[in-house]
Amino acid sequence: MPHRCTECGKEYMDGDMAILQGCECGNNKFLYIPKQKGREVEEIKEQFERIESVRIIAPGMYELNIEKLLEGGEVVIALQEDGKYAVHLPSLLRKKKRS
Amino acid sequence: MNMGLITSLKARFRSIFKWFFKKDKMRIGIYGPPNAGKTTLANRILRDWTGDVIGSESEIPHETRRAKLREGVKIEVDGKTLTIDIIDTPGIATKIDFHDFLKYGMSEEEAKRRAKEATEGVIEAIKWLDDLDGILLVMDSTEDPYTQVNVTIVGNIEARGLPLLIIANKIDLPNASPARIKAAFPQHVVVPISALKGLNIDTLYRTMAEKFG
Known part of the structure; x- marks a missing residue:
C-alpha cells in the first residue's frame, strides 16, 4: 500500500521497483503511509454493530x-x-x- | 423465632412449590453445526425407545432444513423414567453457499433452493431455543471444536441458563478426538458417543436422566 508519490499522488506497494526508479511522473520522492491500525478494529466493530x-x-x-x-x-x-x-x-x- | 425452624419451613415450601410446578416432560433440542450427526442421534434415540425415526440422515450438509418435533419419548434408566419431547434442528452455520451443494450433483436451481431453506432453517432452529428445557449440543469429534458456531451457541445457552450436554459424536472414526472437545469446553459435561454405531449410548441416556430428569 504505502508509498505515495509526493508529486502526482500515485501510490505504490511495498517493494515496487518504481520506488527505486522513480515515479511515472518523473518524481523520485515518496511519502510512506503507515498501515492504518484502526482499520482492522473498525472492521471488527462494524461486524458487531x-x-x-x-x-x-x-x-x-x-x-x-x-x-x-x-x-x-x-x-x-x-x-x-x-x-x-x-x-x-x-x-x-x-x-x-x-x- | 428459631432460625432452624424458619430454614426447614422454607425448604418445605420450596419442595412443595417445586412439586406443583415440576414439568411432567422436558423439551430437549438437538443442536449443532451441519453434518455433526444431529439427525443420526435423534434417530438413534427414537429407534431405541419408540422404534421410530425422525428424519433422513445424509452426508450432504443441511439435509434437515425444518425443525422436527417428536413428543413423549420415554427413556428408562435404572428404573427411572424420563419423558422428553425431542426437537431435531437444522444445522447452524454462519455462511451458506449453494456452490457447496453443487458437488453432490445437484442442479444450480436445486442447490440455491437448498441454501435458502437452510438459511430459514438456521433462523427456525434459533427461535426454538426460547421454548426448550434442555440442549444436546452435537459436535463432530473429528473436527476442531473451536468454531464461531460452537463457541457462540455454548455462550448463549449458558446465558439462558439452559441445562446443556455436549455430545462428542463420531467416536467410531479413527481420527476422532473427544478429548479436544472436553478441553475446549471444560465447564460442561461432554459425552463421547457414536450415534451411528450406538457406541457409549447407554452412558448418554444415563447422563441425560441425571441432567434433565
Missing part, C-alpha cells in the same frame, strides 16, 4: 449473524451490499412464545 441478522450476498449465498439471531428479536435481512434492508415484521411483533 451490524444490524442485520442475515445478509444475502447473492441468490443462494447467505451470511448469518448467529450472535444477532441468538439475541432474539427481529430478523433483519440485508440485501447484498447496497444498503437495502428488509425487516421481518412477524418476528419483530412476536410477543408470545410458541406453546
Whole structure:
C-alpha cells in the first residue's frame, strides 16, 4: 500500500521497483503511509454493530449473524451490499412464545 | 423465632412449590453445526425407545432444513423414567453457499433452493431455543471444536441458563478426538458417543436422566 508519490499522488506497494526508479511522473520522492491500525478494529466493530441478522450476498449465498439471531428479536435481512434492508415484521411483533 | 425452624419451613415450601410446578416432560433440542450427526442421534434415540425415526440422515450438509418435533419419548434408566419431547434442528452455520451443494450433483436451481431453506432453517432452529428445557449440543469429534458456531451457541445457552450436554459424536472414526472437545469446553459435561454405531449410548441416556430428569 504505502508509498505515495509526493508529486502526482500515485501510490505504490511495498517493494515496487518504481520506488527505486522513480515515479511515472518523473518524481523520485515518496511519502510512506503507515498501515492504518484502526482499520482492522473498525472492521471488527462494524461486524458487531451490524444490524442485520442475515445478509444475502447473492441468490443462494447467505451470511448469518448467529450472535444477532441468538439475541432474539427481529430478523433483519440485508440485501447484498447496497444498503437495502428488509425487516421481518412477524418476528419483530412476536410477543408470545410458541406453546 | 428459631432460625432452624424458619430454614426447614422454607425448604418445605420450596419442595412443595417445586412439586406443583415440576414439568411432567422436558423439551430437549438437538443442536449443532451441519453434518455433526444431529439427525443420526435423534434417530438413534427414537429407534431405541419408540422404534421410530425422525428424519433422513445424509452426508450432504443441511439435509434437515425444518425443525422436527417428536413428543413423549420415554427413556428408562435404572428404573427411572424420563419423558422428553425431542426437537431435531437444522444445522447452524454462519455462511451458506449453494456452490457447496453443487458437488453432490445437484442442479444450480436445486442447490440455491437448498441454501435458502437452510438459511430459514438456521433462523427456525434459533427461535426454538426460547421454548426448550434442555440442549444436546452435537459436535463432530473429528473436527476442531473451536468454531464461531460452537463457541457462540455454548455462550448463549449458558446465558439462558439452559441445562446443556455436549455430545462428542463420531467416536467410531479413527481420527476422532473427544478429548479436544472436553478441553475446549471444560465447564460442561461432554459425552463421547457414536450415534451411528450406538457406541457409549447407554452412558448418554444415563447422563441425560441425571441432567434433565
